[in-house]
Amino acid sequence: MQRLKWSERIGQSLNAIVLGLLAVAMFFPLYYVFVVSFTDPGEYLQKKIVLFPQRWSAEAYTYLLSTPAFARSLGNSAFLATVGTVCSLAVSSSLAYALSQKRFYFRKVLMFLIVLTILFSPGIIPNYLLVRELGLINNIWALILPALANGWTVLLMKNFFDSLPAEISEAASIDGCSAIRTWYTIVLPLSMPALAAFGLFFAVGYWNQFFAALLYLNDSAKWPIQVLLQNMLLNASNIDLVAPGQQMETPPTEMLKMAAIIVAIMPVLVVYPFIQKHFAKGAMVGSVKG
Amino acid sequence: MSVTEQHLSTHKGKQTSSKRNKRTKWLSALRRDRSLYLLALPGILFFLVFKYIPMWGIVIAFQDYSPFRGIQGSEWVGLQHFTTLFANPDFALLFRNTLAISLLNLILFFPFPILISLGLNELRNVTYKRLIQTVIYMPHFLSWVIIAGLTLLLFAKGTGLVNELFVLWGWPRVDILTNPDSFWIMVTLQAMWKEAGWGTIVFLAAMASVDTQLYEAARMDGAGRLRQIWHITLPAIRSVIIVLLILRLGDIMEVGFEQIFLMYNGAVSEVAEVFDTYVYRTGIEQGDFSYSTAVGLFKSVVGLVLVVVANRLVKRMGQEGVY
Numbered sequence: 301m302q303r304l305k306w307s308e309r310i311g312q313s314l315n316a317i318v319l320g321l322l323a324v325a326m327f328f329p330l331y332y333v334f335v336v337s338f339t340d341p342g343e344y345l346q347k348k349i350v351l352f353p354q355r356w357s358a359e360a361y362t363y364l365l366s367t368p369a370f371a372r373s374l375g376n377s378a379f380l381a382t383v384g385t386v387c388s389l390a391v392s393s394s395l396a397y398a399l400s401q402k403r404f405y406f407r408k409v410l411m412f413l414i415v416l417t418i419l420f421s422p423g424i425i426p427n428y429l430l431v432r433e434l435g436l437i438n439n440i441w442a443l444i445l446p447a448l449a450n451g452w453t454v455l456l457m458k459n460f461f462d463s464l465p466a467e468i469s470e471a472a473s474i475d476g477c478s479a480i481r482t483w484y485t486i487v488l489p490l491s492m493p494a495l496a497a498f499g500l501f502f503a504v505g506y507w508n509q510f511f512a513a514l515l516y517l518n519d520s521a522k523w524p525i526q527v528l529l530q531n532m533l534l535n536a537s538n539i540d541l542v543a544p545g546q547q548m549e550t551p552p553t554e555m556l557k558m559a560a561i562i563v564a565i566m567p568v569l570v571v572y573p574f575i576q577k578h579f580a581k582g583a584m585v586g587s588v589k590g
Numbered sequence: 591m592s593v594t595e596q597h598l599s600t601h602k603g604k605q606t607s608s609k610r611n612k613r614t615k616w617l618s619a620l621r622r623d624r625s626l627y628l629l630a631l632p633g634i635l636f637f638l639v640f641k642y643i644p645m646w647g648i649v650i651a652f653q654d655y656s657p658f659r660g661i662q663g664s665e666w667v668g669l670q671h672f673t674t675l676f677a678n679p680d681f682a683l684l685f686r687n688t689l690a691i692s693l694l695n696l697i698l699f700f701p702f703p704i705l706i707s708l709g710l711n712e713l714r715n716v717t718y719k720r721l722i723q724t725v726i727y728m729p730h731f732l733s734w735v736i737i738a739g740l741t742l743l744l745f746a747k748g749t750g751l752v753n754e755l756f757v758l759w760g761w762p763r764v765d766i767l768t769n770p771d772s773f774w775i776m777v778t779l780q781a782m783w784k785e786a787g788w789g790t791i792v793f794l795a796a797m798a799s800v801d802t803q804l805y806e807a808a809r810m811d812g813a814g815r816l817r818q819i820w821h822i823t824l825p826a827i828r829s830v831i832i833v834l835l836i837l838r839l840g841d842i843m844e845v846g847f848e849q850i851f852l853m854y855n856g857a858v859s860e861v862a863e864v865f866d867t868y869v870y871r872t873g874i875e876q877g878d879f880s881y882s883t884a885v886g887l888f889k890s891v892v893g894l895v896l897v898v899v900a901n902r903l904v905k906r907m908g909q910e911g912v913y
Contacts, residue, residue, distance in 0.1 A: 395633025423886025426647030478625035508733035533739035
């Protein structure tokens with residue numbers, strides 16, 4: 301390593317400190333919510349500000365998870381995220397792979413039509429009317445079907461498949477492999493890192509889906525976690541959150557809210573480290589020209 | 591038959607035969623690679639149904655759409671809904687709010703990830719760099735509901751952490767979330783908190799592709815870090831900056847809908863109502879489908895025009911555009 305001038309060393313330390321502070325600022329809200337949610341309710345009520353609790357407690361969590369509404373919405377979101385992600389990956393990657401094949405006759409037209417959907421959106425109402433016409437109101441599939449694919453992902457996936465050597469597909473087809481079989485048995489296994497990244501994006505998208513659920517699901521039994529959270533956090537309605545037949549004292553609302561936030565981000569937090577090394581690459585595939 | 595006629599007729603004949611040729615061509619292509627087209631079918635059906643049928647649904651902006659009569663049976667009213675919108679005093683308000691939030695985004699938010707990337711790029715300690723990246727990418731994966739909830743828990747006037755701290759220090763409580771004066775800056779800061787870290791990915795990638803010899807050469811010539819950043823790093827990411835800037839310009843009519851929707855409250859409605867929230871309120875809540883579709887269409891068309899114009903400008907400047 302080359303010797304650095306003093307001014308440069310000071311500059312570098314300053315830079316490192318500023319970035320560190322930035323990271324702290326971004327991390328702090330999550331830390332605070334995490335810590336308070338695990339604080340003893342009595343201590344929180346007494347102090348109001350808890351940066352590090354004297355007495356830890358999981359009371360807010362046991363209460364929250366014992367309420368049927370919360371548990372049910374978690375289940376709904378888990379269904380959405382798993383089934384939705386698998387379906388999305390299947391539909392998007394099959395189309396993207398087909399479009400990456402030079403012999404696909406309508407390639408250019410289809411690509412143009414897909415790009416057009418990125419540039420122009422018809423707005424909320426026509427989409428709403430379509431879902432209603434399809435009879436999907438109050439049906440969880442209303443959150444999956446319209447979100448199966450999107451122009452950006454298909455383009456990015458196509459670019460990824462373009463980067464695979466064409467010889468693979470050619471060799472397979474010479475050996476008598478159909479395109480579907482090539483896609484399923486050869487191309488997809490080869491694309492695992494990319495699929496993991498795209499899968500994470502889809503999964504997070506489904507897990508975080510809020511507005512579609514608000515539009516299409518009136519029945520609170522079908523609500524995913526985000527809509528329940530909105531009601532809990534922002535509408536201040538705790539009507540649904542009554543644990544049945546329990547002698548438990550209700551923990552302070554603020555603590556319940558914080559526990560709910562932590563539960564809702566837990567799946568993302570758990571998956572995140574495993575996929576982190578892939579996603580930067582996945583997000584990059586084709587997103588920068590040249 | 592005159593010569594020209596003859597010429598025309600043979601020309602015509604050629605055209606039809608080439609048309610027929612074309613048809614058999616794609617038919618035989620379909621037959622040859624049945625499996626390939628079958629593979630694309632679900633995706634194509636998806637785009638047709640969920641992207642193109644709604645585009646066709648836009649026609650109700652020019653109708654007095656009645657859900658009972660459907661698009662076929664509803665009455666045509668031409669541009670009536672658009673004139674209603676432009677004459678509506680709300681229109682200026684919607685425009686002002688949308689533009690204000692977008693411009694704040696452009697001025698404050700847009701340069702922020704670039705600055706962070708420049709800083710991250712200068713970090714020598716790889717572990718430290720990765721740690722910071724892991725932390726600042728994280729908020730990107732949180733939903734707006736959670737972020738709005740966090741904001742409330744931190745800044746609410748009654749029980750928010752910030753105000754509790756103020757009370758502890760003997761300061762008066764401040765009203766941030768139901769205060770029209772702070773709404774715009776609040777949502778901008780929120781968006782920065784959520785997305786700035788994520789925004790660094792593209793810039794860092796562009797910076798990683800810079801030839802390190804350039805830095806060494808600059809060093810030899812006596813350039814300090816700042817000069818190297820100015821003359822090497824920044825030019826290296828210029829094209830990325832321009833492309834993203836165009837995308838942002840095209841999105842000027844687009845302010846994070848869920849974010850605004852969730853942060854919306856009666857006290858700030860004057861500054862918080864943007865085109866999308868207005869469409870939701872008039873369309874879904876009041877059931878005025880045609881009018882709200884017209885509002886949405888106006889917004890989308892302006893957005894489309896902005897992208898196309900910005901892209902053309904950039905190309906005229908000799909840069910590579912988005913498409």
